[in-house]
Amino acid sequence: MDSPSPLPSLIRKKRDGERLEDAEIRGFVRGVTEGTAQQGQIGAMLMAIRLRGMDAGETLALTRAMATSGRALAWPPAWHGLVVDKHSTGGVGDKVSLALAPALAACGCKVPMISGRGLGHTGGTLDKLEAIPGFRVSLSPEEMRSALERVGCCIVGQSEELAPADRVLYGLRDVTATVDSVPLITASILSKKAAEQLSALVLDVKFGSAALYPTQDSARELARSLVEVGTQLGIRTVAVLSRMDQPLGWAVGNSLEVLEALECLDGGGPPDLRQLVTVLGGVLLWQCGKAAGAAQGRELLGRALDDGSARSIFEAMLGAQGVPHDTAHRLCSGTPAQRRQLLGTAKICEELPALQEGWVQEVRALPLAQVLHGLGAGRSRAGDPVDPLVGAELLVGAGQHLRAGEPWLRVHHEGTLGEGGRRALQDALCLGPEPPRDPPPLVAETITPPSPPAVPVPAAPARPHRGESPGTEPGTGAGVGQRSPRRDAASPAPLPPPVPPPVPPAVPPLCHPLCQRPPSQPLTAGAVPPGRSEPPRLPLWQRAAVAGAVAGLAGAGWLYLRREKERRLRQRRLRDLRALALGQADFQLQDTSGAPRSRADLLGRWVLLYFGFTHCPDVCPEELEKLCRAVELLEAVPGLPPVQPLFITVDPARDDAAALGRYLRDFHPRLQGLTGTAEQVRAAAGAFRVYVSAGPPDPDGDYVVDHSVLTFLLGPDGLVRDCYGRSRTAEELAKSVRGHMESYEPLPPG
Structure with a gap:
């Protein structure tokens, strides 16, 4: 002793x-x-x-001491090599664990994930899960083993039995400004993982303005420490370095992030979230032998997300950890509106408008997270409560064009957001006069043992702008926020073996006469070096011809580059639209004659679609008049295909087929109206991420429906090609639609 x-x-x-x-x-x-x-x-x-x-030996000793401060888990021999886990150093909007754990379990792994609560401005996995009614984060080792046997995964907090020393230190690091210590982070993360008796571990080490480490170099230092100590503990450990300057996904806040994780488990959701889930999971499947390589592992993870098996595992995990069966089923199988109703909503849902026009360069995660932290989404001291309903939804992304007054952020709060908070949130939106350059890839490096050089990720899967082609309108405010695709879902290449750095070529000798002139022969302006004769000068007319030719080539090159850039933007937009799949969910409604209508009826033609209600006193009739005026302007242009104007009610209780028919007949002879049951209308609005909330009735029983004020343009392939806010005039709308028609490219299969 x-x-x-x-x-x-x-x-x-x-x-x-x-x-x-x-x-x-x-x-x-x-x-x-x-x-x-x-x-x-x-x-x-x-x-x-x-x-x-601390040096490496001290860090290893601290990790071992913390791991052995409590009970170690034990697993059946049949699980040998299959027990895996993932850990993130924390970010804004990071809900990867909620989708990754059940997806890994669906692929045959056992995932006893021990997670933490919010630390500083970053969110905690346990806080997110506790937004689900009934979810228990405290399980005994016996309960964890039972959950793994029945379900394949569980997500729990540190109990008094598992790594109890870390439970104490983790809570104190936040309030003693020692969160960013490499030895303390290493010991905190790996002590829990060592107590889990893991076979393989992947670490998501984040860097950037909203991460614990601002630079890639500092994050690499932590990653190497984690990989080295993890390997010494007998765990196959790999670290992935990912950027954290903008929020991950579109939602920030505990209950909102649960909803977004469910979108990912549905096979959809933000492309950058899916990318990180599949990259991290692919590495683990490779490490534990379930896949021949990281690329194949990513494919297996993606298949588990797309076929519903991961979502089924998530539902079973909720039941195993205390969520009532009916609640778990409705949360996993319900519509977006039903899911939101189960988790609850904040008292106030407020959309912030852009203060000026410009191209979105980025939405900075740190000021956004700091404001939400002050509104109750985070904690300042260990043990402080958090409000799961406080959060924000991004309505725009990098690469989109915003007009002054158009909404870019939806904030959920309890009435505590003041002018200072609004100003701070506006500081998070970075606008510029030109579209931003292509951003760097989301995943920057992968670090493998034993202390190899960092393997850079190829630049090909760069994270594209979450935006539109030039001249388009920004994304919309809706359900969980309609906007352009967040980032490309491309993943990094498989992990190659370490390659030694290239040897730079030998420096050639200084053999040029200019480099060998003696000090006694200074070279003056216009002088000819020794041993050389002055070259003959071209006649003036020849020099002018050469200059003209060069200028012409430069102009042609500039035009080519411009066209090439526009072509790449269109191609990227097509890829982004495929990833977003906005409006692709089917719906069943009825037109004003009572005939059934579905999404299939919209295919093969251009459609201008508006969601509203007939009892709206001003906004909806103004928007419909503008929409119909734009249709008339397009009808006057010879050779253009017809555009179908379409109105879908958000107030089915009052807008039956007869009421719609009476209301719409004075706007445009071809304007169609659709209605249905409350559930059918919610599903249609949810397909387009349209926010809908009916207000309280007045003494006469009248009420107003709050909803996203947006007009959607659908192409013949059924994809949303653009959307327009209230600031657009009918002339601008018609011009934009015509531009889309002239440059239309059907979405290629895939």
Whole structure:
């Protein structure tokens, strides 16, 4: 047994930069676990470690001591090599674990995921799951094993039995400003993973303006520490470095992120979320032998998301962790509106308009997260409660064009957002006069043991703008936020073996006469170097001809580059539209004659679609008049295909077929109206991510329906090609539609 050393002397020793022995580290961890160390002493030691650091041996000793401070899990021999887990260093909008754990289980892995709560401005997986009514994050080891046997995965917090020392230190790091210490992060993450008795582990180490580490170099330092210590603990460990400057996905906030994770489990959701889920899962399937390589692993993960098997596992996991069966089923199988109703909504849903016109360069994650933290979405001290309903939905992304007054963010809060918070949120939106350049890839590096060089990810799967081609309108506000595709779902290439860095070519000798002239022969302007005769000069007319030819070639090159850029933008937009699949869910409604209508009836023609209600006093009739005026302008252009104007009600209780027919007949002779049951209308609105909320009735029983004010343009292939807010005039709308018609390219299969 180690002889205890007084804790103040250990603090002093580390404060002065000395190395702690293994026995001294075990003594400190024992004091933390047994409660003999005071919180002030623990905080002082954490700060000393943060300022003075730890070498690799100290970090390994701290990790082992924390891992053995409690009970280690034990698994059946049949699970050998299949027990895997993932850990993220934390980001804004990071809900990867909610989709990844059940997807891995659907592929045959066992996933005992031990997660944490929100730390600083970053969200916590446990906080997100606790937004689901009845979900239990505290399971005993026996309950965890039972869940893995029946379901294949569970997501739990640190119990008093598993790594109890880390449970104490994790809660204190946030309030002692020691969150970013590499040794403390390494020990915190890997102590839990060592107690899980894992076979393989993948680490998502984030860097950027909203991550713990702002630069890729600093994140690489942590990643290498994690991979080195994890390997020494006997776990096959790989680290992935991913960027965290913008939120991951479109939703930030606990309940909103649960909804977005369910979209991913439906086979949809934001492309960048799906990319990260499949990249991390692909590495794990490769590491545990379920796939021949990371690329094949990504395909298997994607298949589990697309065929519904991952969602079924998620539903079973909810039931195994305390969620009532009916609640779990309705949450996983319901419509977006039903899911939102189950989780609840904040008192106020407020859309922020753009203060000026411009191209979206980025939406910065840090100021967004800081404001939401102040509204109750995060905690400042360990044990503080969080409000699961507070959050925000991005309505735009990089590469979109915004007009002044158009909404770009939807904020959910309890009435506590003041003018200072609104100003801070507006600072998160970065606009510019020109479209942004292609952003760097979401996944930057993959680091594998034993301490190999970082393997850069090829630039081909760069994360594209979440935006439109030039001249288009930004995405919409709706359900979970209609907007352009977030990022390309492309994944990095399979992990190649470490390659030694290329040897730079030898520097050639300085053989040019200019480099060999003696100091006694200074070279003056216009002088000819020794040994050379002056070249003959061309006649003036020949020089003018050459200059003209060069200028012509430069102009032609510029035009070519411009056309090539526009072509790439169109191709990227087609890929993004395929990834977004907006409006692709089928719906069943009735027209004003009572005939059934579905999405199939919209295929093969251009459609201008508006969601509204007949009792609207001003906005809806104004928007319909504008829509119909744009249709008339397009009808006057010879050779253009006809455009079908279409109105779908968001108030089916009052807008039956007869009421719609009476209301629409004065707008345009070809204007069609669709209605249905409340559930059918919700499904149609949800397919286009249109936000709908009926207000309270007045004494006369009248009420107003709050909804997204947007007009959608659908192409003959049924895809949403553009959307238009209230600021667009009928002339501008017609011009944009005509441009889409002239440059129309059907979406290729795939």
